[in-house]
Amino acid sequence: MNAGAGGRAAMLPCPVLLADIGGTYVRFAVLADPAQAPSPLWKVETADFTGPTAAIRAYGDRRATIRPRSAFLAVAGKVDGAITRLTNAPWQFDPCEIGKAIGLDAVRLVNDYVPLAAVLTVLDEAAPADLVRIGGGAERTGTRLVIGPGTGLGAAALIPAGDRFLIQTTEAGHIGFGPCARDDDLPWSGLLPAVGRLTAEAVLSGPGLVRLARATGAARGLPTAWEAPSEILTVAGTDAVAGETVRHFTHLLGRFAGDMALVFSATGGVVLAGGIAPRIIAALRTPGFHAAFEDKSPFRDAMRGIPRFVISRPEPSIDGLATLVRDGARFLFPSRDWRRVEADQGPPALATAG
Template sequence: MPKPLENEQLTFPILIGDIGGTNARFSILVDAYAEPKQFPNVHTADFTTIDEAIQVTVLDKTSIQPRSAILAIAGPINDDEIPLTNCDWVVRPKAMISDLGFSDVLVVNDFEAQALAIASPAEQYREPIGEHGETSLASRVVLGPGTGLGVAGLVHAQHMWFPVPGEGGHVDVGPRSERDYEIFPHLTPIEGRISAEQLLCGRGILNIYGAVCAASGIEPVYKDPAEVTTNALSGADPVAVETISLFSTYLGRVAGDMALIFMARGGVFLAGGISQKIIPALKRPEFRQAFEDKAPHSHLMKTIPTFVVTHPQAALSGLATYARTPGSFGLATDGRRWRG
């Protein structure tokens, strides 16, 4: 097992990768002052392995050969072979060092990268949700509905930011309102329970939509979450409108729970493509009402700002920030950094 190398600078140029269940995004950071060199997004289903994807879409396309790599992956990091949660790739850092020419590979959780990105987000890349739109130098939380539901905290202490990865997307979610009790019996559970991720992701939108249809005694017509969101935002379909209203409500409840767990006075940030697409729905009352409805701490919740992260490559931005200034972050590397 590799030894801890806390806050030690990686050698430039650095390959930066954000590996999700559906898409992988790569860039190369030539030095601490350069802007990352971006490469086209990769569909994970198009390549058998991550090594093949890196070789074909990055290394074969540039004369800049990275010395190090920082990879953010969707899944827990427990061993030298790291399977991704929502796709068939397995990250093998030792093989990357021997086969792709890296001298140093650091692997972090994908939502650690999102957490790094919210340490100092540029104002133009955050869209306030609710009246309170100012951050403070205090702990924060990021949630990202996408292929799954990612959650991470960012704790501020000792003049440093400490990203806290976890699997918060798999907490239980239960019914509260009268309408919830009509809908929840029709939701598709996972191993007997309704987790946040069963509702707050792409397939979660379809899960809610199907349950609303069943509870209302009508046949579903949409098979793609994008169809539901499009028809909800346009107001063309009342069932789609209710689906995204409920999605916003459930997201508000879970976001509020995470804010309480981390005492996230510095703000709660919603990342990912779904959040960006449904900003008009999130700006309606349901999200903030559900977020703040946390008696006996509703007054506290009203003071916590919420934002949608609108940066097109937020995770890569967070990793680049860490690569430039690792001393600003208490990022644990023990068991997650490999050297040739």
């Protein structure tokens, strides 16, 4: 990383364009002033545009949009090179190119789980509109972990460091995944040929839910016609295969979340985000999820004490980006930064922002 270990990136000048860019949807807002709430929110499908510059221009053409001076882009991909690419869509990001094309003074790229980790510092655990508790022990201090099955599967840790927080991004969705118990009767052989190497994301994501439903139906001799995860979730209460699929998904998500909690010693809690978790809260409160989460012998007692939540705030990533702009000195996180004064000095620096 450039900018020195633990170095601080310069503040982004307001108004700041905030963008949460995933493989399926893009969400935009503008933070005109740190004391204000970001607005107006605009949600569009990623596939409707050829890339980030075209989408940003379309947002800027809307009547109510304030012209930004800088852009803070959270992208669902690995931010570690001069060019960043979405993992599950064909967009690519060159902050220098974006900055020049839009006429900005600065552009910052981060992984999309950086703002989801940051927003944990402002969510109210007593407010159901922010967080829904699904189980575990009482509030505790320590590292918090956010995990989100959506178009892909992301995870990041929020690690206390004195009076600041370190945000550790991961590529946890791409670890290998498979059976680990004798009574695991999932049709693993039906999942593996469809995707080659089986990863956590290949099962614990929107496409993974569809894949799991097809494999489950085939194993029961019941062909399925579902094409989207929303179709499965809508009928999970009435269709046997859909219901079984959600139970399998919930069990596996509990297993994965518990494994990640062990990896990061997430005593402060595990928080589920993404598009799927808020729709299966009832299933996440059942014993299947929690038994899988806690079945980490010899650490079952410790696992039982870890609090578990689902983010219910509607646009947590946009709020997380706004939090990082307002209170950036509290956080250390990896980012890719470009500023106009550096336009002719080679590729943008990979900084540890804060």
